[in-house]
Amino acid sequence: MADEHWTTDEDLLGHFVLGKLPDARRQALELHLQSCPECRKRVDGERLLAAGVQRAGREDLKARLRERLGLSEGSRVAGEEEAHYDVKKAAYIRAAGSVRPDRPTVPPPRRRQNRAWVFAAATAACVVIVTGVGILNRWWAPQEPLLATSDQDVTGATAPSPEKGALANGTTGAGSQMARAEQGKLKKELGTESDAQIEAERFADRQEGKASAPTTAAAAAPSENMAGLEKQAAGKKDTRERMEEPVAAELRQKDVDDVARDRNAEESGRAQAANELERLQTADGLARAQSSGGAFMDQGTWVEGIASDVPRGIGANVEHPAYGKPDVLQPRGNRNHIDRKLEPIDATVTQRPLADAPPLQQQQRRLQAQTVLTNVIQTDSTLRLTLYPDSQLSDYALRQAQVYRVADDSLVVVLPGQLIRYRFQAPALQRAR
Amino acid sequence: MASPLLFLNKDARLLERIRDGDEEALVDFYEENRGVISAYILRNSGNQEDADDMLQEAVVIFWERVRSGRYEHTAKTSTFLFAIVKHLWSRRLARKRKESPGENDPDGYVDPEDSPLDALVASEEAARVHMALSRIGEPCRALLLLFYWEERPMDDIARILGFANADTAKAKKYQCKKALERALKEVA
Numbered sequence: 001m002a003d004e005h006w007t008t009d010e011d012l013l014g015h016f017v018l019g020k021l022p023d024a025r026r027q028a029l030e031l032h033l034q035s036c037p038e039c040r041k042r043v044d045g046e047r048l049l050a051a052g053v054q055r056a057g058r059e060d061l062k063a064r065l066r067e068r069l070g071l072s073e074g075s076r077v078a079g080e081e082e083a084h085y086d087v088k089k090a091a092y093i094r095a096a097g098s099v100r101p102d103r104p105t106v107p108p109p110r111r112r113q114n115r116a117w118v119f120a121a122a123t124a125a126c127v128v129i130v131t132g133v134g135i136l137n138r139w140w141a142p143q144e145p146l147l148a149t150s151d152q153d154v155t156g157a158t159a160p161s162p163e164k165g166a167l168a169n170g171t172t173g174a175g176s177q178m179a180r181a182e183q184g185k186l187k188k189e190l191g192t193e194s195d196a197q198i199e200a201e202r203f204a205d206r207q208e209g210k211a212s213a214p215t216t217a218a219a220a221a222p223s224e225n226m227a228g229l230e231k232q233a234a235g236k237k238d239t240r241e242r243m244e245e246p247v248a249a250e251l252r253q254k255d256v257d258d259v260a261r262d263r264n265a266e267e268s269g270r271a272q273a274a275n276e277l278e279r280l281q282t283a284d285g286l287a288r289a290q291s292s293g294g295a296f297m298d299q300g301t302w303v304e305g306i307a308s309d310v311p312r313g314i315g316a317n318v319e320h321p322a323y324g325k326p327d328v329l330q331p332r333g334n335r336n337h338i339d340r341k342l343e344p345i346d347a348t349v350t351q352r353p354l355a356d357a358p359p360l361q362q363q364q365r366r367l368q369a370q371t372v373l374t375n376v377i378q379t380d381s382t383l384r385l386t387l388y389p390d391s392q393l394s395d396y397a398l399r400q401a402q403v404y405r406v407a408d409d410s411l412v413v414v415l416p417g418q419l420i421r422y423r424f425q426a427p428a429l430q431r432a433r
Numbered sequence: 434m435a436s437p438l439l440f441l442n443k444d445a446r447l448l449e450r451i452r453d454g455d456e457e458a459l460v461d462f463y464e465e466n467r468g469v470i471s472a473y474i475l476r477n478s479g480n481q482e483d484a485d486d487m488l489q490e491a492v493v494i495f496w497e498r499v500r501s502g503r504y505e506h507t508a509k510t511s512t513f514l515f516a517i518v519k520h521l522w523s524r525r526l527a528r529k530r531k532e533s534p535g536e537n538d539p540d541g542y543v544d545p546e547d548s549p550l551d552a553l554v555a556s557e558e559a560a561r562v563h564m565a566l567s568r569i570g571e572p573c574r575a576l577l578l579l580f581y582w583e584e585r586p587m588d589d590i591a592r593i594l595g596f597a598n599a600d601t602a603k604a605k606k607y608q609c610k611k612a613l614e615r616a617l618k619e620v621a
Binding site for chain 2: 020343
């Protein structure tokens with residue numbers, strides 16, 4: 001090939017210029033280019049065409065984006081050209097089928113000025129609500145029944161309490177940064193904070209070199225609640241004053257020590273709290289699922305996952321689900337193997353003893369030794385998997401668990417040293433919509 | 434095809450919408466990241482106009498990567514976008530200050546100007562091709578955009594544009610290239 005004028009092959013030329021050829025092939029073709037000025041000229045011409053077309057694609061897309069956002073034109077696109085492309089692009093998009101028919105091609109520009117007012121109003125409302133909640137929380141604390149012991153607070157079994165504590169702390173100055181750090185961490189873990197916010201915080205931390213103090217913050221938050229409960233037990237009336245007493249400071253320090261000592265228990269409790277929060281958030285979705293019947297039980301969907309001891313490199317060990325059995329994703333087989341790119345899913349993985357699973361589900365397990373009975377609760381944005389393994393996994397393994405989407409109806413849970421593959425029955429999932 | 438799963442995470446949903454050609458997804462992506470990007474640019478000698486400009490460039494590059502199948506999901510999409518903006522902005526600052534740009538970030542983004550093709554995109558010659566492209570017929574323009582920009586295989590192009598098969602699309606592409614070359618001579 002190196003001695004042939006391969007540039008006469010249109011396909012080869014195009015793929016070469018776009019960098020879509022394997023390295024060995026590309027190198028062989030480049031060898032010929034070194035001794036063929038005519039071919040180099042041809043490649044340069046093709047490269048220029050490709051670059052120009054790519055530029056056109058980019059500029060057109062940017063123009064459409066600006067129009068949708070209501071932004072002013074950039075300096076790099078001439079107004080005359082852009083107007084022309086705005087007319088042209090509609091036909092291109094229609095031809096390429098790249099806009100859904102039910103969407104308007106060019107929606108009206110968004111109102112940025114109004115958004116600023118909305119944001120200001122929302123911020124003001126948040127301040128009022130947070131302040132109100134904080135006041136009410138302290139006002140009513142002595143009159144409420146004792147809902148949680150100090151141990152539960154320390155282990156994080158009631159995650160919302162630390163969060164409230166953090167919010168309350170945030171108004172008191174010195175502890176606010178730690179409280180916000182913990183709040184952000186909790187929100188991140190619970191999936192209640194947007195990626196952009198998390199990214200902003202992460203970036204700010206990197207830039208300013210701020211070190212978060214999760215242990216201290218985690219302890220400070222429950223200690224608020226603990227101090228309040230302690231005062232309730234003492235039967236005192238003015239909670240706000242006693243929150244600042246030396247006794248409360250001592251208890252706070254005690255909580256710091258407890259949290260540092262019992263870190264694993266805290267993680268476990270936090271996961272439970274996340275589950276609880278998600279259960280509350282998904283009440284509507286679950287109600288719909290229950291009313292639809294099918295595979296959805298009161299507690300979500302039951303599914304069997306196939307477990308195997310496979311190290312990393314999971315993409316090479318997953319077969320296309322179309323060739324697997326109905327309920328499980330088969331491991332790598334002899335036919336139709338496809339390497340697939342996996343997409344991570346926001347998910348919480350917890351475990352419970354197999355004996356806690358409903359008897360019916362235990363009886364219906366198909367491949368007893370190789371499968372992990374799993375309960376799945378899903379929402380529009382998150383997934384909660386509760387594993388019921390034959391033998392309990394370590395806390396470390398659970399913390400390391402990552403969940404990936406394999407295909408539209410399949411996913412894998414990656415644990416240290418092993419995989420669990422799941423395949424869902426799409427019709428049942430669709431019914432829940 | 435819409436996914437039957439409800440639990441796709443935010444990034445997966447974004448990628449799916451972009452693969453479906455939903456440009457509104459790009460608008461949402463832009464607005465979600467505007468605050469972070471603006472803060473970064475403003476802290477680094479830029480203004481809001483620079484921030485908007487960088488963000489537009491970055492989301493378009495992101496769109497290209499996803500649509501052409503060259504996007505590797507090794508980090509969160511917001512992280513990837515931020516890495517692109519950092520690169521673009523450092524290049525722009527370097528050009529302003531006549532300094533050499535910094536090294537690439539390990540966030541999965543490789544500087545597009547490392548490729549000879551991408552280096553050409555910003556050139557005057559490419560601008561002339563861009564102008565010439567507006568002078569050829571719409572079917573040709575669509576075909577060339579699908580092949581060179583979205584890097585779609587001929588089978589896809591034939592299906593999208595309604596040609597009988599990939600061979601027909603190849604023949605049509607050859608004609609369109611010739612038409613573009615003629616238009617380019619007129620522009621020059």
